[in-house]
Every structure is written in C-alpha cells, then in structure tokens.
Amino acid sequence: MDSFRKYVAEFFGTFVLVFLGCGTAMLVGCDASSGCGYLLTALAFGLVIVGMAYCIGNISGCHINPAVSLGVLITGGMTGADFCGYVVAQVLGAFVGSAMLGAIFNLGDIQDMTGGFGANGLGSLTEVPGQITAKSVCAGLLIEAILTFIFVLTILGVTSKKFKHGSFGGLIIGFTLTLVHIFGIGLTGTSVNPARSIAPAVFAGGDAFKYVWVFIVGPLAGAALAALLYKWFEAAVPEPKAAVEAEKAVKAVKTAPSKPNNNKKKKK
Numbered sequence: 001m002d003s004f005r006k007y008v009a010e011f012f013g014t015f016v017l018v019f020l021g022c023g024t025a026m027l028v029g030c031d032a033s034s035g036c037g038y039l040l041t042a043l044a045f046g047l048v049i050v051g052m053a054y055c056i057g058n059i060s061g062c063h064i065n066p067a068v069s070l071g072v073l074i075t076g077g078m079t080g081a082d083f084c085g086y087v088v089a090q091v092l093g094a095f096v097g098s099a100m101l102g103a104i105f106n107l108g109d110i111q112d113m114t115g116g117f118g119a120n121g122l123g124s125l126t127e128v129p130g131q132i133t134a135k136s137v138c139a140g141l142l143i144e145a146i147l148t149f150i151f152v153l154t155i156l157g158v159t160s161k162k163f164k165h166g167s168f169g170g171l172i173i174g175f176t177l178t179l180v181h182i183f184g185i186g187l188t189g190t191s192v193n194p195a196r197s198i199a200p201a202v203f204a205g206g207d208a209f210k211y212v213w214v215f216i217v218g219p220l221a222g223a224a225l226a227a228l229l230y231k232w233f234e235a236a237v238p239e240p241k242a243a244v245e246a247e248k249a250v251k252a253v254k255t256a257p258s259k260p261n262n263n264k265k266k267k268k
Helices: 004-029 036-056 066-074 080-107 136-160 169-184 194-204 206-210 214-235 241-255
Strands: none
Touching: 004 036, 004 080, 004 194, 036 169, 066 080, 066 136, 066 194, 066 214, 080 194, 169 194, 194 206, 194 214, 206 214
C-alpha cells in the first residue's frame, strides 16, 4: 500500500508538470526572439517542481521524472521494483496531462502556440527548417545529456542524507530546473525528463514522435553519469557522526547475547 501511494503521488506530480508546464508553453509560445513566453515557460516548469516538492516530496520524493528516478536507483535510494512503478506512474501522469490539455484547447478553440502540445524538437538545431540531420540529432543528445546531468547532480546533492540542507531543497531544485530551461528551450525545448517528452510527442506526431527517442536516451544517459559521479563524490565524505553511532548501537543490539529469562514461575 505504501508503494501504491508513492506511485499515485508520482502520477499526480507528473500530471501537474505536463499540464502546467507544457500548457504554459502552448498558451504563450516559446519563441526565443520574443523572450516573454520563453521565460514564462521556464518559470512554469521550475515553479511546478517547487510546489510539488512540498506537496508530494514527503510521500514519493517528488521525482516526477524517469531520469531522476534512474539517478536515485543507481545511488541506491530505491529498489528496481519501485523504479519500474515510478516510471509507469510518471508516463501515465504525463499522458493524462497532455490529454487534458488537448481537450481544453479543442473545446475552447484555443490556439496552440507551440503547434505540437509543447513537444520537444530539434528544429532549432537545423539551418533549413524541417531538415533534421545527423548533426542535429547529435547536438540534441549532447544538450539533453548535459542539462540532465546538471539537474540530476543538483538533486542528488541537495537530497543527500550526509548533508543537511534544511527545508530549501525544493526551491533549489526548482530554480535549477528553471535555469536549464532558460538555456535549453531555444535549442530543444528542454526535456531533461523522458515522461514529459513522450506524452506530448505521441499527441503531436510527426517529427516530434519520430525523434522522441533523443529525449529519452539523452536524459537517461545524463542522469546515469550524474549518479555515478555523485557516488564517487560522496564516497569520500564520512557518514554523519549521529548516523555512525546509531548504526553501532543497532549492531550492538543484534550481536548481544540473549539473557535467560529468570522471571519464569517455578514449577510446584
């Protein structure tokens, strides 16, 4: 039941991320030359993370991103079974978010300023619109891997049990997501999240769906590298004194010889 609650939390959080993040992009557009819609979209994604961190963070950790879940898995923060459950819940939440946006924009006759449900793309990395080349794909993979690497490395550092960052973790993570969006929106639309990319790409179709694999492979590769590097970083940091003492106490209890029960009533 506890795992199911975590999956529901991840479903809800990813739904909110896609609904408000991609929804903002669809309303205001993401043209780098205009600036306003660009920044509003970056802020929308970052602020969702801030809100969800303090809403579902205590339930599931507020991953709402398969790349983040992969990083946590590699660093030993979750089981393989939970990882699979998280990813399924995240992708389903993203699909429901995109479906709700489609219904609202169609029923309200609202123009989608992105032309494709806020899906990621490689169009900005080509000289000729519509002609995506191998160079474009390589650039997209590199951008997404680097941005996800930065994002996941930050998350692992902020949430590490070896350090006390107080209650500001959600703000730091949200601001970091905003930062990577400010850089990446004009290049790939900024994914750093396979679930956020898969659902809009399926609804948009065309090149968005054809090249969605870039926004799955890139973020997952970046997350894996971030997790491996952080494990190496953290290996040099000693465990907190309180945690070491607690572990010693537990071991002492487990290894202590059992005492005979002298309170038994003597047989008459």
